[in-house]
Amino acid sequence: MRDFVGKRYWLIGGSEGLGLALAKKLSGAGAKVVLSGRDEARLAEAVEAMPGRAEAVAMDVRSDESIRAALEKIGDVDGIVFNAGVYWPMTAQQWDREQVDAMLDINLMGLVRVVSAVLPGMIARDCGHLVITGSIAGFRGLPGAIGYAASKAGVVSLAESLHADLRGTGVEVQLVNPGFVRTRMTDKNSFRMPFIMEPEAAALCMFEHMCSDNFRRNFPALFSAFFRFSQLLPDGLFFRLVGRR
Numbered sequence: 304m305r306d307f308v309g310k311r312y313w314l315i316g317g318s319e320g321l322g323l324a325l326a327k328k329l330s331g332a333g334a335k336v337v338l339s340g341r342d343e344a345r346l347a348e349a350v351e352a353m354p355g356r357a358e359a360v361a362m363d364v365r366s367d368e369s370i371r372a373a374l375e376k377i378g379d380v381d382g383i384v385f386n387a388g389v390y391w392p393m394t395a396q397q398w399d400r401e402q403v404d405a406m407l408d409i410n411l412m413g414l415v416r417v418v419s420a421v422l423p424g425m426i427a428r429d430c431g432h433l434v435i436t437g438s439i440a441g442f443r444g445l446p447g448a449i450g451y452a453a454s455k456a457g458v459v460s461l462a463e464s465l466h467a468d469l470r471g472t473g474v475e476v477q478l479v480n481p482g483f484v485r486t487r488m489t490d491k492n493s494f495r496m497p498f499i500m501e502p503e504a505a506a507l508c509m510f511e512h513m514c515s516d517n518f519r520r521n522f523p524a525l526f527s528a529f530f531r532f533s534q535l536l537p538d539g540l541f542f543r544l545v546g547r548r
Contacts, residue, residue, distance in 0.1 A: 304514050305514045307329055309333060309334075309335070310333075310334050310335070310381040311337065312334045312335070312382045312383070313339065313377060313380045313382070314326050314337065314386060315340075315364065315385050315386060315413075315417060316339070316385070316387035316388060316436075317338040318340040318342060318345040319340075319486070320487065320502050321386060321486065321505050322338075323349050325509050326349065326353065327353060328506050328507065328509075328510040329510070330354050330355040330356070331355065335356045335358075336353060337358050337359075337380065339361065339362040340362070341361065341362070342361075343361045360373045360376050360377055361373075364413030364414075364416060365416075366416075367416055367419075367420070370420045371420060379424070379428075381430075382433070383417070383421060383432070383433050385414050387409060387413050388454075389405055389409050389488070391491065392491055393447065393449040395449055397449075398449060402450060407450065407453065407454045407457075409454075410451070410454035410457075410458060414458055421433075425474045426472075426474060429473035429474065430474065431475070432474075432477070432513075433475070433476045433477070434476075434513055435458060435461075435465075436479055436481070437455050437459040437462060437478055438451075438455040438459075438481060439521060439526065439527050439530045441456040441480065442456075442459070442480075442530045442533065442534055443533055443534060443541065445545060446545060446546065447494070466478070476518065477513060477517070477518060477520075478519045479508070479519075479521075480521040481505050482500065482522065482526045482527060483496040483498065484500050485502065498523045500522075500523060
């Protein structure tokens with residue numbers, strides 16, 4: 304069981320939804336949380352909602368300069384949770400280059416920029432806890448997920464490589480892959496979302512994983528098990544099963 308009392312955790316994408324629910328869990332467990340996002344008003348509201356000590360530092364993961372400036376204000380932290388992301392449902396027939404670019408730039412390259420800024424210091428101190436939010440959507444290409452699935456596949460692969468290189472050191476990497484979580488992003492979906500979770504329930508799964516020594520957690524269990532198994536299915540069978548949205 305990890306002890307969060309007195310530890311500082313930086314939650315990137317922590318002003319609403321799953322990030323906000325997780326921030327409350329960490330704050331309630333005794334951690335000092337730093338919340339970052341682009342919307343200063345939402346950040347201020349999020350800080351007020353914390354049960355313990357919290358501060359807000361506005362930041363845009365699309366900008367190396369913004370990340371460096373935030374890091375200078377924040378200083379060293381014990382852990383970082385990367386939960387920033389954007390999403391638009393999109394088929395190949397609806398291809399929107401601007402939205403595809405945004406999903407890749409924020410979801411994947413935003414993580415790359417943050418890791419580039421913080422990882423060298425963690426390695427030098429041989430200490431740190433990096434928690435990365437992927438998605439079940441990153442397991443295989445899905446209908447109606449142009450851009451988003453590709454970005455999350457990259458996030459999952461990057462987290463796996465970081466864990467492979469850093470396991471056995473003082474820098475711990477963990478990955479969570481949620482299914483559908485009720486947020487402003489999933490509100491955009493017009494299709495049925497099996498096993499959709501409320502942010503508080505998803506945050507509990509994530510917090511429990513952060514307390515463990517395991518690298519990966521996929522949830523909800525039954526829904527994620529299908530997608531893990533689907534990686535072994537022949538393409539023709541898999542795409543017949545998922546069909547069109």
